[in-house]
Amino acid sequence: MFLNELLLPVLMVTFMLTVGAYVVAVLDRLIAGAFGAPQAGSVWLAPMARGAWLMTQHANATEAPDWQAWRLAPALYLALAAIGLAVVPWSESLVATDLVTSVVLWGSVEALATVVIFLHGWSANALLPLIGGYRYVALGLSYILISMFVLIGVALPAESLQFTQVVASQEALWNVLRQPLGLPLFLIVGLGMTFWGPLNLADSADLAGGTASEISGPPRLVWDVARAAMLVAFSGVAASAFLGGWLGPWLPGPLWMAIKMLAVLLVLLLLGRLLPRIAPERCVTLMWVVLLPLSFLDLVWAGIGALL
């Protein structure tokens, strides 16, 4: 019992955290290379070399930071990614923690991510990180509603708030087809919660790295790994909610899941490379005035679909 209920989940999540973050780094590099970024050396070794360099670099300090919060924020972000990974089902029975309300728990992870990223920007007590943190809150408070509507949409046909049930309800037809608006909207949420690519309002170039502009060495390593791990956790949730999770012919469930997660990751990283960073003000307006009504529409669509 101990083995099954404690050790196995912990091992699964740890494995996914490390391997997932590595895969994200490699994929992003490959995509950048495909779009013409100059590259040298082995793509496979590069993330490790970078990690090793960050481990040798000393950690920076600012004049009067909020020390506890500053060091806690990257670790907490990593912990949130771990929780996200823990609720992702790999097959009917292979799921780290099968909470009855795991869909809501994921919503909470999204909300808490906003807190953590804000804290990261705030606690450095420096101007550029501060602006980054506040900008992120504008984004974080805007995408959360969209995410919730979209996830409630997938909970409707499942009649449950549990990801295993949500996957099981897609036996006949995947949600990506049943609720065509859902996945695109949800992908935007994913870019938002990892402040990736077009929604990188927190760590942007015009703030010299934003919330990360004052950190170096190991804290930066944890922050980067956490961000990549969050992307993996998100792609797991997206694959379960919209792409039928472990469902699929021929191959075993976990393998299907891995393939689908990779596909979602690929799309996210592509979007990250193709789109420019959105202006914060435009982002808020867009989220509330265009995307939120679209997510209403998605919910109504999902509702009608579930009743028919």
Add this chain to the structure above:
Amino acid sequence: MAVSWLRKLASRTQVPVFPVLGKQGDRALRYLALSPEIELVDSPRHASVLLIAGEVPADRFEPLRRVHDQLPYPFTTLWFRSEPWPHLENVPRVEKLDELPGALITAHRELMAGQRDSAPRILTDKPPNPWKGEGDFGQGGEGMMGGVPYGRPMAMNMQDDIRDGLTLDSLTFRLGPFFSAFPPGMMAEITLQGDLVQTWSTQLAPYPQSLDPVFFTARERPVPIAELELARARHHLHRLFQALRLAGLENASLDALRLAQNLSTSSTLGGLRRRLVRSGFFRLSSMEGGVLDPEQARQIGGPAARAAGLDDDLRLEDAGYRRLRFSPACQTHGNTRARWQQTLNEIDQSLHLAQQAERDEVYTSEVDRIETPRGPWSEQGPEDASPLLDEVLPGLEWGEALATVASLDVAAVVNEGGGTQTPDELRVVQGGSGNVFK
């Protein structure tokens, strides 16, 4: 044991370089942007090597010392075409552009292998204000807001907010001259309330930029229009590179740079432009800010003026251009979006002109009054327009303000040029093969 293994691995990473740009250092920046082993970073905290590229004038030594001391240990420095400070020992200096990436890699590897010590701190370890021993916990503050807790005073509300009725604390600071989103060498004192610019005063003008030698030649004798127009397009593409990098379109920015490098009369802008339009660069990025009124537009001149609806262009007075039936294209809104659309149109126009001019072998006829990519050059060359920013930027959100700075080409033009470039630089600047006039 384990540590040496870690360091060995660390030495194989892409070398994170924080560039400090001196005069004409932007060439090195562009060269490094396309070097595979080098990663240019925006914050010294993310760097292992501090690169001083080009000669830094004496009035910027103090900021340079500050940035130098802001790199976390272990780090090293490299001086490119500038004299290292005498009190720094064993500091490598590099002259040739194509040796630069190699030198940076060596510096990083030696640093990781322990063959080279980390650079020393230059400034004394003192807080900005003495504070030890004051206040309840020795934090240095007094009462609620007074004193200098931890060496710095607290922010106060100094001025009313210019957009919203709420008056909260304003933050005043000086940004630059080594901030990557600024034109090289520019420093400004900025007051923010929230992320909104309240006041902006440019304190150090950007370094005068040197144009392609062909513009200086054109002031002396007629030159082939094709060559002139290619140089113009290249100048604009270099600016586009900076702006796209700032906007988070790293790959597109490298494409712009490559296009600039390999520019020839057969180049077209179509692909890049399509890519920018499709990516939503004109719709998603900060594009509404920095509207110039006609007076301001006249002050700055050049494409920025044409983007604000003024159709001044000295090329109109040139018989050679008249033969090519040149007429300036304009935008009306005068904001950042209009400026980039104008810039893209002008690059396109330049390429077309170059193509036609090459076919018909057209030369310029005017030598006293020429249109540089920065603006008209009649009696005097285009002058520094950075004070204009003080009027344009207040009221803008931070990202909008920086996008506006990137879209305005404010730096003056150096008055004599051409002769200072070494052959390898020319190759880099002109991109090797493409140019038919060599």
Add this chain to the structure above:
Amino acid sequence: MTLTTLLLLAAALIGIGIYGALSQQSFVMLMMGLEMILNGVMLAAVAFWAFSGAGVPEGQLLTIIVMAVMAIEMAMGFALVVAVFRGKQADMTESLTGLKH
């Protein structure tokens, strides 16, 4: 974990909340005190629901309504703080003693 221990915890939270709401000078900190009281109330409601309400759904509904009260209190409270600050540049309870100014 029994009903009694849970109610003691709730009482402790409410006690802290009462202290906060009465002692704090600034509006926003005062609101924190109120939130803390509601925190205790919600815990008590769920504890009753779980241990002596036989799981009637009204118990859960009560908690949700307390949460709604909290949200409305916060939203309106902050809006008022903004409005007051706009007028008086102050966020202290003392500054609102007189309505004439």
Add this chain to the structure above:
Amino acid sequence: MELLTLLFILLLSLGAGLLVQWLPMRHQPMPTYPQRAPFLGGGTPDSHAWSRYHVRYYPMTLLLIAFEMEMMFMYPWAVVFVETGMKAMMEMGMFLAILSVGIVYAWREGVFKWQ
């Protein structure tokens, strides 16, 4: 039991995150004051960055609090939606309509702009 596992995973990853930061830093000296000054491209700030920061989107956050409350009602509704059928649909339609009025009003008032 799931909850305890989840708590365990949380503590473990949090601990790992902190440990990776703390272990190499044990022997590192405190950086000098010039290094600790905030990076402003060589410039200096007049004051600490911590201040009464003017959040330009504050009306939006208040709107969100009210809005988020709705989500509390939506989740249980989703679970019983199919078995309740059309009635749930109508009810939620009404609910969403009320909310949309709120958004449209807020938009017209310029709430989503930077104040």
Add this chain to the structure above:
Amino acid sequence: MNHGIGVDIAFLLLATLAVVTGWRVFRTDSMVRASFFLLVSFIAVGVIMILLAAEYLGVAMFFMMAVEMTVMALFMVMFMMNPAGLNPMNMVHQERIAIGAGIVGFLVLGAMALFAVFPDQPVSASLDPVKSLGNEMLGDSMLIFESAGLVLLTTMIGVVVLSCHRGRYGAAAEGSLPPGLEPGGDPAGKPEEDEEEEGGGHHHHHHHH
């Protein structure tokens, strides 16, 4: 309700966490820390709720409170002087009375908890709390549900009216501000603000930059 020793330990730890962080809220100088201490207190209570089988309410507590406390932090920082507590401060009044009231409150409520007799009717294991809540909301308590929607709409409108600049000064200042007509001059089209609107003792210097 039967549960293992693990649940008891977890409850004890969480209860301690909730009380300690709850107390720290009023004892820290940094406003951001205060709001996030409150958040931790809420989260601890939320986890206890999940332990009590209120699985939905507990988790909902996380996301509700995460958002509310973020907003709380934003506003605390906006309106409190010295928001990060760089200088220690103690902004309390009538503290003795408040402490007394707090203790009395705790004692009275605690005594009720200890001595009152409550019916012992635990939740049956077969109950699905989320479903029962949903059915209740769509059944008997529908009126509450719908009126909550209306109340929230009123809140939204109230919030917008009270907090928005535009409602008081007209729409001209929204969006980006036009540049000055002459160098260094006032922004074009900026409405003249009504000096009488502003009471209190603060000084205005509108047109000085």
